[in-house]
Amino acid sequence: MSVMFIYILLSLVAWFLAAIYLVINNRRIALLKDQPVLLNKEHPVALIIAVRNEEADLREALESVCRLRYEPLRIIVVNDRSTDNTPVILQQMAGIFPQINIVTITALPPKWLGKTHALYQGALHTDEEWILFTDADVHFHPDALNKAMHYATSRNLDHLTILPEINSRSSALNSAMVTFRTMLELKLRPWKARSPRSSASVGVGAFNLLRRTAYEKIGTHERIRLKPDDDLQLAKMIKENGLRQDVLYGNGQVQLEWYTSIRQFVQGLMKNMYPALGYRLSQSILAISGTFFVFVLPVPLGLLSGNNLMILMALLILVIQLVFSRIRDHKMKWWYGLTFPLAGALMMYVVAKATILTLKQNGIYWRDHFYSLEELREEK
Structure with missing residues (x-):
């Protein structure tokens, strides 16, 4: 031969x-949509979004966030030196939805990436028991956070990641995403994230839900100030510190158009x-x-x-x-x-x-x- x-x-x-x-x-990864809602809402959540020049998608995404059926929920939007119409849109949205709190950053300190610094500043403005880091282009089903909190609290998790449903208006990109996702899953092995015996960890910028005590224990974003893949790095530190992590598929609950072409x-x-x-x-x-x-x-x-x-x-x-x-x-x-x-x-x-x-x-x-x-x- x-x-x-x-x-x-x-x-x-x-x-x-x-x-x-x-x-x-x-098939070992459960679906968020199949989870029950949390009836006893005793766990305050701070939802933090870092935005910079996001005028194209910001209004629609914030409407989605503000319609989440979960209380008590505080929404922190960190405006990181935007130069487009983002600040105007934020002020308009805050006038409609009083749960929106705007934090404005005017300068970037040395040894920080803009996004990691913005998320960190957002966290400093909160004291809620749970922190949800998300992005400015994510669209949520109204029950998404409720179901995620039920899953996280009922299993005593320190970190829960939702793998979002990603679609693009480009069929060519959708086809390429099949291969990209296959590569990621072979590398990250998300089904092993829940196992304390495995080093596998998963974090995505669209939905990183952390217990505040866990976030502080791993050293917050100060530990990863210059890491472009801050979402993956947060998850990695969670596992390295022996904390409990899990992942769900967000089909129909957490969605975004990652790229358009x-x-x-x-x-x-x-x-x-x-x-x-x-x-x-x-x-x-x-x-x-x-x-x-x-x-x-x-x-x-x-x-x-x-x-x-x-x-x-x-x-x-x-x-x-x-x-x-x-x-x-x-x-x-x-x-x-x-x-x-x-x-x-x-x-x-x-x-x-x-x-x-x-x-x-x-x-x-x-x-x-x-x-x-x-x-x-x-x-x-």
């Missing part, structure tokens, strides 16, 4: 096992990708190589091999990807499962460009500030 034949065969086996592994473990998706990931790899060139090379050999190469190589058996194996890989995508989400279009190689190539491009750009300029630009690799690596 040739090396190519063995490679295609191993790829087929790997995809078959990975699909079964993901389908089985995804492939171009926006690439630009958005660019500033996070190299930091997520620990600012290590070796990790970037490993990520690019792994993506190429697992997601990009097997199907086209098999189809173009001219060998009937290898063509058959490549088609079987395609079938597995199609079936896996449909099992995961019946609302997906059938052809999304055909885009794994293309989406994998896109991810390789993002990792490669982010790595080269960061090394070339010796740092990253976050909003309008530049942070050198030296100061970013100091916070490990």
Whole structure:
């Protein structure tokens, strides 16, 4: 047997096992919509949103937040040096919804990213038992927080993350998200977040609900002042401190349009990708190589091999990807499962460009500030 034949065969086996592994473990994560509401509301919550130049989505998102059926709830919106119409919209919304409290930031201190600083300042303005960190483009079902609090308090959790339902007006981006989500789940293993014996942890900016005592125990955002992936870092510190964490799917309860196009998706990931790899060139090379050999190469190589058996194996890989995508989400279009190689190539491009750009300029630009690799690596 040739090396190519063995490679295609191993790829087929790997995809078959990975699909079964993901389908089985995804079902271990419960749905937020299936949880009961909390009848005895004795747990005050502070909901904190950091905003900067968010005029396009802010009004609709805040209306969603203000219609949450949960009391006592205080909403803190931190206006982080916005230069567009965001401050005007905030004042208008605060006049309609008195539960909105506005905190205004006019300057960014050294050694802080804008978002981590804004979230931290929001937390300093609260004393509620629970803190929910969320984003300015998230839309909530009115019972979402109520159900999340029931789940968190009934299980004595310190941290609960809701994986949001992400949709885009771009079908091309929706198809790429299937591959991106598969990569994330294989890396993060969210079904293991609840296990104290596992190092797996999950946090998302759309919904990070923490007990205040836990937030203070892990050192607050001061510990991760220069971490672009602050949501993942909060979750990681929760697990490292032996605290209780869990995750739910937010289908129909917590929703957002993350990006509106492939171009926006690439630009958005660019500033996070190299930091997520620990600012290590070796990790970037490993990520690019792994993506190429697992997601990009097997199907086209098999189809173009001219060998009937290898063509058959490549088609079987395609079938597995199609079936896996449909099992995961019946609302997906059938052809999304055909885009794994293309989406994998896109991810390789993002990792490669982010790595080269960061090394070339010796740092990253976050909003309008530049942070050198030296100061970013100091916070490990």
